[in-house]
Amino acid sequence: MNEQPQSEVSYRDSVGIVSLRGEVDIVQAHELRERLVSAIRNEDLGLVVDLTGATYIDSVGVSLLFELAERLTERQLRLAVVVPEGGLVTRVLRIVNLKSVAPVHESVNNAVDSIHD
Amino acid sequence: MKSRVVADRLRDLESITDAALAYLPIETLLDELLTRVIEILDVDTAAILLLEDDETTLVARAAKGLEEEVERGVRIPVGRGFAGRIAATRHPVRILDLADADVVNPILREKGLHSLLGVPLLVEGAVVGVLHVGTLRERAFDDEDEDLLQRAGDRAALAIFSRMTEHERGLADALQRSLLPRLPELPAVALAGRYLPARSARLGGDWFDAFSLPDGRLALAIGDVVGRGFHAAAIMGQMRSGLRAYALDGMSPAMVLERLSNLLRQIEPGRTATLLYLVLDAHGGVLTVASAGHPPPLVAPAESEPSYLELAGSVPLGAARYPHYDNVDVEFEPGSAIVLYTDGLVERRGEPLETGLDRLAATVAEGYEQLEHLGDALVDVLLPDGPGTDDAALLMARALPLADPLIACFPAEIESIPVMRRLLARWLVEAGATREDVDDLSLASAEAAANAVEHAYGLEPGVVELRARSEKSGTVTLSIRDFGNWRSPRGMHRGRGLLLMEGLTDVVEVVRTDEGTTIELSRQLGAEAA
Numbered sequence: 001m002n003e004q005p006q007s008e009v010s011y012r013d014s015v016g017i018v019s020l021r022g023e024v025d026i027v028q029a030h031e032l033r034e035r036l037v038s039a040i041r042n043e044d045l046g047l048v049v050d051l052t053g054a055t056y057i058d059s060v061g062v063s064l065l066f067e068l069a070e071r072l073t074e075r076q077l078r079l080a081v082v083v084p085e086g087g088l089v090t091r092v093l094r095i096v097n098l099k100s101v102a103p104v105h106e107s108v109n110n111a112v113d114s115i116h117d
Numbered sequence: 118m119k120s121r122v123v124a125d126r127l128r129d130l131e132s133i134t135d136a137a138l139a140y141l142p143i144e145t146l147l148d149e150l151l152t153r154v155i156e157i158l159d160v161d162t163a164a165i166l167l168l169e170d171d172e173t174t175l176v177a178r179a180a181k182g183l184e185e186e187v188e189r190g191v192r193i194p195v196g197r198g199f200a201g202r203i204a205a206t207r208h209p210v211r212i213l214d215l216a217d218a219d220v221v222n223p224i225l226r227e228k229g230l231h232s233l234l235g236v237p238l239l240v241e242g243a244v245v246g247v248l249h250v251g252t253l254r255e256r257a258f259d260d261e262d263e264d265l266l267q268r269a270g271d272r273a274a275l276a277i278f279s280r281m282t283e284h285e286r287g288l289a290d291a292l293q294r295s296l297l298p299r300l301p302e303l304p305a306v307a308l309a310g311r312y313l314p315a316r317s318a319r320l321g322g323d324w325f326d327a328f329s330l331p332d333g334r335l336a337l338a339i340g341d342v343v344g345r346g347f348h349a350a351a352i353m354g355q356m357r358s359g360l361r362a363y364a365l366d367g368m369s370p371a372m373v374l375e376r377l378s379n380l381l382r383q384i385e386p387g388r389t390a391t392l393l394y395l396v397l398d399a400h401g402g403v404l405t406v407a408s409a410g411h412p413p414p415l416v417a418p419a420e421s422e423p424s425y426l427e428l429a430g431s432v433p434l435g436a437a438r439y440p441h442y443d444n445v446d447v448e449f450e451p452g453s454a455i456v457l458y459t460d461g462l463v464e465r466r467g468e469p470l471e472t473g474l475d476r477l478a479a480t481v482a483e484g485y486e487q488l489e490h491l492g493d494a495l496v497d498v499l500l501p502d503g504p505g506t507d508d509a510a511l512l513m514a515r516a517l518p519l520a521d522p523l524i525a526c527f528p529a530e531i532e533s534i535p536v537m538r539r540l541l542a543r544w545l546v547e548a549g550a551t552r553e554d555v556d557d558l559s560l561a562s563a564e565a566a567a568n569a570v571e572h573a574y575g576l577e578p579g580v581v582e583l584r585a586r587s588e589k590s591g592t593v594t595l596s597i598r599d600f601g602n603w604r605s606p607r608g609m610h611r612g613r614g615l616l617l618m619e620g621l622t623d624v625v626e627v628v629r630t631d632e633g634t635t636i637e638l639s640r641q642l643g644a645e646a647a
Contacts (some may be wrong), residue, residue, distance in 0.1 A: 026531055026567055027331055056556075059564055059613040088556040095620035096613050 006053075007032070009039045015112050016044050021053035024061035033064055037071070046078035046115040050108055057089050062096050069101040080104075080111035143280045147179035150273050155181055157269070158262060160250040162230065165238070165273065166193060166200050167246035170346025175200050175247060183251070185224050197221050199233060200247040207244055209236045209267060211258045225251065234258040236267045238274035241316065241506050245274055296354055298326045304517075304525035305399045305451075305540050306335055309488035311496060311511040313461070313504040315345075321508025322349035322390070323459045326357055328364075333535035335399065336364045339457040339512050340392035340411065343433075355384055356434075360394065370394045370407035371442040374434065378409065381435035389433040393457055397449065399516045400543035404449040407442045409434045412460055412474075415481055419452030423481045425474065451543075454485045454515040461509030462499050473499060488513045519544045522586035529570045529579035529599065537583055538563045541595070545642075548587040554642050557621040558595065564614040565597035565636040573601030573634065591642045592623075600633040 006021045016039045024032060040047055049065065051057070069079045079102040083090050098104055105111040151163040162182035166175040175193040177186040196205040198221030203210050212218045212233040215225060225233070228251075235249030248270040300308040308327055315321050322342030330336050338360055342353045359380045363373040373394055381390060391411040397404050406414070406426060410433035417423035426447060432440055449455070456477070463473030480498045485491045491513060500509065523544050527533035538559045545555045562583065569581045582598045618625045618638060626637040 023332065023535070025535070025563070027535060056560070058560060058567070059617050060567070062613055062617075088553075088560065091557070091621070092560065092617060095617055 007035045009035075011041075011044070012112055013116065014043065014045045015115050016040060016047045017050060017108060017112070018047065019050040019053060021055075023056040024051070024054050024064070025056060025058040026060040029060045029064055032061075033067075036064070036068055040072070040075075040077065042075070044077065046080065047072060048080050048082060048108060048111040048115065050082040050111070051089050052082055052084055052108075054083075054089050057092050059096075062092065062098070065093075065098060066096075066101055078102075078115045080114050082106070082108050082111045143277065144179065146276060146280065147273075148181070150269070150276070151179055151181040154248070154250060154266070154269050158234075158250055158265060160234075160256075161253050162228065162251040163249070165246060165248050165277075166191075166204075167238075167277070168195070168204060168244060170344070170348035172344055172346075175204055178246075183224060183228060185227075186222065189224070191222055191224065193221050199225070200235060200249060203235045203237050203247045203249070204244050207237045207239065209234065209263050211263070213257055214255065229253055232256040232258065234262060234266055236263065236270040238270050238277070240274050240278045243506060245278060248273060296324060296350065296357065298328065300327050301329055301335070303329070303335065303399075303536070304523075304527075305519065305543065306397065307488050307515045307517055309492045309513045311492050311509075313496065313500065313509040313511075315461070315506055315508045316504050320346050320350040321461070322353050323461060323508045323510040324353045324357060325457065325510050325512040326360065327512065327514070328361065329532070329536060330364060330396065331367070331532060331535065333400075333537075333539040335397040335514070336361075337395045337397060337455075337457065337512060337514055338392065339459060339510055340390055341459045341461075341510075342390040343388065352381070352385060352388060352390070356381065356390060356392070360392075364394075364396075369444050370396055370405055371444045374407050374409045374442040375440055378434040378437070378440045382438075385435075387435075389435040391433045395455070395457075397455075397514060397516070398539070399449070399451075400539035402448060402450050402516075402543075404447040404455065406445045406447060409440070409442060410436070412458065412463070415456040415458075415478055416447060416449075417454040417456070417481050417485055418448070419450050423454075423456075423478050425478070449516055451516045451518040451547075454481070454488070454491075454513060456481055456485075456491075456495075457512040458495075459508075459510045461505065461507035462495070462511055464507065465505070485513070485515060488515055519547055521548065522584055525583050527566075527581050527583070529574050529581050529601075531567075531570055533581065534563050534566050534570065537566055537581070541583065541585060544585055545593065548585075548593060548642070549591070550593070550642050554593075554640065558593065558638070558640060561618045561621040561625075561638050562595050562597055564618050565595075565638065568614060568636065569597060569599035569601075569634065573599035575601075577601070587642075592639055593642060594637060594639040596635050596637045598633060598635040602633075 008019045010017045018036055018039045072079045081102050081104045083104055084106055103114050147165055154163045164180035164183050164186050165178050167178045169176055173195050177191040180186040193201045195201050215230055230251040232255055233251045235247055237244050238246035238248055297312055310325055322344055325339040327337050342349045359377050363376045392409045393411040395404055395406045408428050408431050410431050413425045413428050415423050416426055463477055480495050527537050541562055542555050542559050566581050579601050584596045587593045622638045622640045624639045628635045
């Protein structure tokens with residue numbers, strides 16, 4: 001029932017993993033930006049944003065991902081995004097061509113591996 | 118012979134509470150009353166103690182021959198000592214010899230009082246204070262003395278009370294009104310509420326609230342803080358703020374109740390309150406309920422008889438150190454209604470609670486299409502003689518069936534976007550949309566609304582209008598309109614907004630005129646995504 005954004009941060013092999021659940025949208029963007037940015041550690045290789053549990057993403061949420069990719073690139077870090085096939089979030093990320101700035105994977109493992117490559 | 122004198126003196130007493138002294142300050146009025154009581158009963162001292170708002174303490178407000186009682190601000194716990202026992206038992210107490218008696222107030226002994234007689238001050242059966250008299254020599258107060266003092270007490274109670282309520286009523290009205298919410302106006306849910314102050318016009322602890330959550334669902338609450346007066350009203354205000362704070366943080370109803378219970382224990386240990394808190398997802402057709410010892414809500418489903426929600430027993434807020442509350446999900450389809458109430462609405466003295474509950478259910482069963490009418494009917498049926506000695510609150514909500522075409526207006530604020538999305542999602546389901554249609558069109562129209570919110574009005578308040586209609590062919594057309602002056606979208610994400618609208622619908626049209634901007638989106642339902 002609870003549709004407020006929830007996020008969990010974990011780290012694996014020098015990669016930060018932020019899992020976002022619920023709605024990644026204009027209402028929540030500001031708070032989510034803080035959470036995403038604060039999850040980045042300088043010693044890491046990159047960050048994985050796991051959208052497996054996200055039910056909704058709008059253009060503000062999408063822009064957050066683009067912005068994040070840009071900021072990470074500036075620091076020579078890499079971003080990878082996890083979205084399972086099918087569903088609104090996948091359709092949205094395809095329309096905006098997120099792949100042009102960050103690889104999109106179907107599992108967290110693949111995403112973490114892609115950052116190590 | 119004696120009763121003639123008594124009758125005369127009683128008349129004497131009555132005269133002072135009448136018109137001639139009606140404009141005296143309350144202290145002067147009480148002084149006059151006590152002077153007469155001393156004369157009539159031929160005693161040495163007389164004092165009036167009034168019950169504080171917290172209903173646990175008596176405070177000396179006027180005294181003759183015992184002036185120190187007032188000067189020292191004597192406070193007597195209800196239930197203890199001479200005056201405390203009178204207030205607790207609501208019965209007169211006679212003491213022949215103070216030396217043998219349990220007395221809290223040291224002044225009585227310091228003054229060398231020997232015998233005492235005290236009566237409760239009652240208004241509509243509720244204790245509001247104590248009137249007592251004393252003698253320096255031993256005196257066995259008899260039934261006639263007691264009767265006379267009680268009659269004087271009754272007059273005094275009424276006089277004091279009307280005077281206090283006159284003063285309190287103005288403040289009470291202002292406070293109560295400020296604590297009652299302005300009910301939100303929503304396209305998918307009708308709301309109506311009633312608050313009925315107790316007949317004594319003192320502040321009560323009943324309250325209700327209704328507000329939109331950030332995700333577009335509706336929060337409904339009704340509660341009853343134990344106690345009366347400004348103190349209870351102040352606690353109620355804090356409960357209301359606490360509830361909104363926790364609810365806006367996204368906590369589930371049960372979690373909100375657990376936090377509020379801790380908050381209440383922090384604010385005032387020993388104080389308890391009942392509360393029913395619900396979150397209504399009108400578009401998803403689900404109601405989530407949690408109760409802290411509050412009477413169960415009445416749910417009237419669209420297609421069947423109203424019934425009381427069966428909730429497991431629960432403790433009031435503040436009653437337990439680590440309370441646990443449960444969330445219960447209830448189906449709530451369009452056309453359904455829910456009625457929340459406090460016990461002041463259904464309880465009548467000398468009648469089982471079930472009778473009031475049955476009456477409430479029967480009244481709702483007669484019809485609830487118009488909630489304002491239902492509110493009037495419930496008050497008429499349940500409180501035919503007006504409010505009782507307890508205050509009463511009532512909050513009603515009904516999920517509205519959606520029209521085609523649908524027209525709904527929202528404040529041009531970011532917070533409106535999820536509300537609009539959920540409304541549209543429900544309308545689309547009724548129009549035969551698939552899950553994918555619903556997701557895509559909700560997002561596309563949210564992007565259109567975000568444009569209007571961000572670009573149409575600047576910092577001025579404004580309105581966004583949503584229209585939705587479906588054609589026989591299975592095409593739906595959504596138009597999102599504002600009435601402001603657009604400035605060009607700035608920044609990349611607005612560019613992406615348009616990209617998304619185009620990617621998720623078949624046709625996007627943007628029409629700008631001097632009156633505002635309309636974005637029209639259409640799509641064939643049930644087709645594969647473009």
